[in-house]
Amino acid sequence: MAKNVFVVVEQRNGAIQKVSLELIGEAKRLAPQFADDEKVVAILLGDKIADKASLLFEGGADEVLCVEDPMLGTYVTEPYTKTIVNIIKTYEPNVVLFGATTIGRDLAPRVAGRVGTGLTADCTGLSVDPETKLFRMTRPAFGGNIMATILIKEKRPQMATVRPGVMKMGEKCDASGKTATMVPSVLEPSDMNVEILEIIPKDTKSVDITEAKVLVSGGRAVGGPEGYNPLRELAAVLGGEVSSSRIGVDNGWIEKDRQVGQTGKTVRPQLYMACGISGAIQHLAGMENSDFIIAINKDATCPMMQLADLGVEGDIKKIIPKLTEAVTKLKESRVVDK
Amino acid sequence: MKIVVCIKQVPDTTEVRLDPKTNNLIRDGVPSIINPDDKAGIEAALRLREANEGATVTVVSMGPPQADVALREALAMGADEAILISGREFGGADTLATGTTIAGALKKIGYDIIITGRQAIDGDTAQVGPQIAEQLGLPQVGYAEDIRIEGEYAIVKRQYDDCYHIIKVKMPCLITALSQLAEPRYMTVHGIADAYAKEIKVLGYEDLKDMYAEGTIGRTGSPTNVAESFTKQAKAKGTLLTGLTVDEAVQAIVDKLDERHLI
Numbered sequence: 001m002a003k004n005v006f007v008v009v010e011q012r013n014g015a016i017q018k019v020s021l022e023l024i025g026e027a028k029r030l031a032p033q034f035a036d037d038e039k040v041v042a043i044l045l046g047d048k049i050a051d052k053a054s055l056l057f058e059g060g061a062d063e064v065l066c067v068e069d070p071m072l073g074t075y076v077t078e079p080y081t082k083t084i085v086n087i088i089k090t091y092e093p094n095v096v097l098f099g100a101t102t103i104g105r106d107l108a109p110r111v112a113g114r115v116g117t118g119l120t121a122d123c124t125g126l127s128v129d130p131e132t133k134l135f136r137m138t139r140p141a142f143g144g145n146i147m148a149t150i151l152i153k154e155k156r157p158q159m160a161t162v163r164p165g166v167m168k169m170g171e172k173c174d175a176s177g178k179t180a181t182m183v184p185s186v187l188e189p190s191d192m193n194v195e196i197l198e199i200i201p202k203d204t205k206s207v208d209i210t211e212a213k214v215l216v217s218g219g220r221a222v223g224g225p226e227g228y229n230p231l232r233e234l235a236a237v238l239g240g241e242v243s244s245s246r247i248g249v250d251n252g253w254i255e256k257d258r259q260v261g262q263t264g265k266t267v268r269p270q271l272y273m274a275c276g277i278s279g280a281i282q283h284l285a286g287m288e289n290s291d292f293i294i295a296i297n298k299d300a301t302c303p304m305m306q307l308a309d310l311g312v313e314g315d316i317k318k319i320i321p322k323l324t325e326a327v328t329k330l331k332e333s334r335v336v337d338k
Numbered sequence: 339m340k341i342v343v344c345i346k347q348v349p350d351t352t353e354v355r356l357d358p359k360t361n362n363l364i365r366d367g368v369p370s371i372i373n374p375d376d377k378a379g380i381e382a383a384l385r386l387r388e389a390n391e392g393a394t395v396t397v398v399s400m401g402p403p404q405a406d407v408a409l410r411e412a413l414a415m416g417a418d419e420a421i422l423i424s425g426r427e428f429g430g431a432d433t434l435a436t437g438t439t440i441a442g443a444l445k446k447i448g449y450d451i452i453i454t455g456r457q458a459i460d461g462d463t464a465q466v467g468p469q470i471a472e473q474l475g476l477p478q479v480g481y482a483e484d485i486r487i488e489g490e491y492a493i494v495k496r497q498y499d500d501c502y503h504i505i506k507v508k509m510p511c512l513i514t515a516l517s518q519l520a521e522p523r524y525m526t527v528h529g530i531a532d533a534y535a536k537e538i539k540v541l542g543y544e545d546l547k548d549m550y551a552e553g554t555i556g557r558t559g560s561p562t563n564v565a566e567s568f569t570k571q572a573k574a575k576g577t578l579l580t581g582l583t584v585d586e587a588v589q590a591i592v593d594k595l596d597e598r599h600l601i
Contacts, residue, residue: 113472118561143351
């Protein structure tokens, strides 16, 4: 019988990605709702990677299945698919979760297709039906306009990719004495059906806005590439980063990896400052779970001002520079106090 | 070299609004477009044809009869051939059954290189491309920002979250296109006239049924079910301050930041 919640761990250059720990945290919350003895099992693939298992145990995994093979060092679709399909056939999981990253979204449909089961993409909410024990996978569709809850009634495993930044990591668990269970690799040289000619790192200036505690985010009202400069200055004094709604990215004012929203990234910082962002549904889908939202907008009736914990009617071009000044002054006054 | 591009007709979701009273989706009057990633795929295919003598571009769509509008647009951009996969039996398909349906048709149509968009803006799943590749047993390269052909290989610039891979893959293969792969050209007057002179071939269930194992297409071939769908509920109201001077506004924000220990 299909049993246990499996998480496919994502590693890049040997580094475990945050989304995997978020998924393990979420799996730990879900597992007892399926059954008292339902376990959280992490699948860790890489070249020499077994020593990273301790991080996964600390994150809440009950068991870590590790496959080591030089072909698994860097993500390639076929070797990863074949390895995970082998694990699914051997261990018969009830649920398999992947991060909805550029790797997870490439891999999961391929695995689901080979196993012949269902897959729900880009989930933002997961739960267990208390009566049927079916996995309830909720995701935005139609550009974030609708939420849909998907079930996989008959086939197993029930598979989902989950948006990074949505689930919370669990409390740190004691990993002492726990080691990964090594699973032999089933790969053959012919499984490497593509050749990686070159790996080009992205601009080192690029940041992961999903990691930022504070985001100062600009919309249409910033007006152009220079319009982000006052926002950058404010973000700097608040210890945060600048992000953007889609308009700034579409117009080439700012880099794509700073885009928040349905087609950008999902963020949940401690503070999200929406500067001249009216709040299209696509944008709200990416930031509405932020801890605290401040909106500044000339239009007090726009959706973002309705959503915000604090909405201030006004012109960002006048307010932001003075706000930066005021925050700087307050910070300096505190240094003098000490 | 036969280049096949899979496209989907989608509602322009950026035009969708919610009814402020009922919180329901207003679908009326929302225009249908070629999915943006797919349109970039068409453009990339046309450029590959221009760079590789003897290459042809076939555009394939699965959908209701009215999806022929999207195929006409692709013909007007310059595609050589357009095929619509359409039939009641294919309806209600999730991504697995859709992948199976299209893969079956592609086996009949033939291909050297298949290009799909990365994801459609209505479903946002990014699954059908890989599902097709899986059903056809082809290598896939997703998230393509650049494609060129060298002999029997495609060289693809593949985007990841933190880097790019330059990947060499032997044809036949499947590539999923990002919107930034190629800025789509406009239809020409000549192209539009041509597009309406050309026939759109329709493949229905009777044409394709031999390609499918029993229970693998349509609703019965779909492991996933939509249990419910809903529009999001608004959360509790925050504070809205209007008519403040700039200094008052700044002070109000600073006070709040200080109160929340954000300074």
